[in-house]
Amino acid sequence: MSGNTPDYTRRKFLAASAAGLASAGLAGFSPGLVRAQQITEASDEPKKDIIFRQLGSSKLEVPVVSMGAGNCTDPGLIQASFELGVRHFETAANYQFGANEQLVGGVINKMGVRDQVFITTKIYTPAQRRDFDAKQARNKLTNLVDGSLKRLRTDYIDILLIHDVSNREAVNNQAVMEAMAAIKEQQKARVIGLSVHANVAEVIDEVARVGTWEAVQASYNFTMADDTALSDAITKAGKKGVRLIGMKTLAGGGRWPNPETRQSYNSTTIARAAIKWVLHNPYVATVVPAFNNYEHMQEDFAVARDLEYAPEELNFLSDNSIQLGMGFCRQCRTCLASCPRGVDIPTLMRTHMYAAQYTNFYLARATLDEIPSQNSLPACSHCETCVADCAHSVDIARRIDELKVIYT
Numbered sequence: 001m002s003g004n005t006p007d008y009t010r011r012k013f014l015a016a017s018a019a020g021l022a023s024a025g026l027a028g029f030s031p032g033l034v035r036a037q038q039i040t041e042a043s044d045e046p047k048k049d050i051i052f053r054q055l056g057s058s059k060l061e062v063p064v065v066s067m068g069a070g071n072c073t074d075p076g077l078i079q080a081s082f083e084l085g086v087r088h089f090e091t092a093a094n095y096q097f098g099a100n101e102q103l104v105g106g107v108i109n110k111m112g113v114r115d116q117v118f119i120t121t122k123i124y125t126p127a128q129r130r131d132f133d134a135k136q137a138r139n140k141l142t143n144l145v146d147g148s149l150k151r152l153r154t155d156y157i158d159i160l161l162i163h164d165v166s167n168r169e170a171v172n173n174q175a176v177m178e179a180m181a182a183i184k185e186q187q188k189a190r191v192i193g194l195s196v197h198a199n200v201a202e203v204i205d206e207v208a209r210v211g212t213w214e215a216v217q218a219s220y221n222f223t224m225a226d227d228t229a230l231s232d233a234i235t236k237a238g239k240k241g242v243r244l245i246g247m248k249t250l251a252g253g254g255r256w257p258n259p260e261t262r263q264s265y266n267s268t269t270i271a272r273a274a275i276k277w278v279l280h281n282p283y284v285a286t287v288v289p290a291f292n293n294y295e296h297m298q299e300d301f302a303v304a305r306d307l308e309y310a311p312e313e314l315n316f317l318s319d320n321s322i323q324l325g326m327g328f329c330r331q332c333r334t335c336l337a338s339c340p341r342g343v344d345i346p347t348l349m350r351t352h353m354y355a356a357q358y359t360n361f362y363l364a365r366a367t368l369d370e371i372p373s374q375n376s377l378p379a380c381s382h383c384e385t386c387v388a389d390c391a392h393s394v395d396i397a398r399r400i401d402e403l404k405v406i407y408t
């Protein structure tokens with residue numbers, strides 16, 4: 001391995017960061033820098049130290065707020081995030097068909113700060129896992145990680161995750177575990193883990209039992225506060241040293257799609273309350289909000305310096321009518337059994353979230369393409385049998401209608 005993989009302690013990290021900030025502005029991405037400075041100067045909030053947490057049993061320490069880069073197409077935003085204090089960038093091999101890894105890796109490389117940041121990427125999607133035997137899986141994983149390394153312009157990935165694992169069997173896949181362990185042994189990855197959208201509690205519980213995986217990136221937000229199986233699983237895994245990387249922390253992105261809610265609470269209150277709620281769980285190492293503009297970057301990263309709730313944030317979190325009005329699909333998969341045509345409703349709901357709330361049509365298309373065609377959009381006859389079976393007020397029929405307009 002030609003690149004170095006330094007010992008990332010908080011002290012060394014902060015010292016290195018100071019040097020990096022001095023040099024990073026010379027890298028030639030001035031639009032991001034200027035925009036971030038304008039907003040910073042307008043803020044009168046007192047600056048506190050950035051809060052770091054250890055990522056599981058590894059020595060990696062990360063700021064509690066990271067950048068989910070998947071929606072980003074602006075190199076200036078990545079540079080501005082670094083300058084603000086972000087030190088962990090999260091992407092995936094299939095985001096923007098590889099272009100997102102190229103973007104993240106390109107900016108970090110051009111700024112010359114690879115030894116000051118952490119990169120998480122995700123490989124081996126459910127579609128790629130379909131129909132592979134053990135040998136094919138090992139070859140596939142090796143090819144995939146090599147592709148990510150090339151696009152990211154690095155020779156190691158800090159946190160390498162298997163993408164979208166949704167059941168106990170997938171957590172326990174021996175061929176995948178052995179291949180990932182070999183990748184780590186070759187020092188192409190420093191920490192290995194999984195990402196999970198569906199059956200989150202089950203997957204995390206199994207991660208705690210198996211002991212191979214060091215990190216889990218999972219959907220986790222305040223609308224899931226009543227899910228005791230999930231909080232128990234997070235605690236169980238946490239006590240074994242596995243820390244969570246929280247995603248979907250804003251319960252679907254889009255800074256709140258509900259106009260009535262926007263009248264009661266401003267977007268800063270909503271975003272900060274939602275992120276703080278996740279980080280109040282001590283077993284969450286960091287969150288990866290997918291901000292894609294400078295204002296949201298500032299709003300989200302401010303939480304990394306202050307986890308105390310403001311009064312209006314507590315009001316928001318205790319407002320039951322707001323939580324019910326949100327309609328966040330928890331990917332619990334309860335509705336699957338009710339569909340007479342076997343439509344993969346949870347994955348369609350996730351596709352809708354990416355299209356309508358994130359406005360990330362690349363990711364929406366990639367998610368839709370993971371469903372075998374016989375279970376996808378055209379199979380839905382609009383009988384609405386599933387609607388009554390959803391315990392979380394998700395407007396399934398409307399969302400499928402909207403997807404049909406876009407994709408069929």
Ligand code: SF4
Nearest residue numbers: 329330332333335390
């Ligand atoms: S639509 Fe409702 S029942 Fe179906 S996965 Fe989402 S939250 Fe669960």
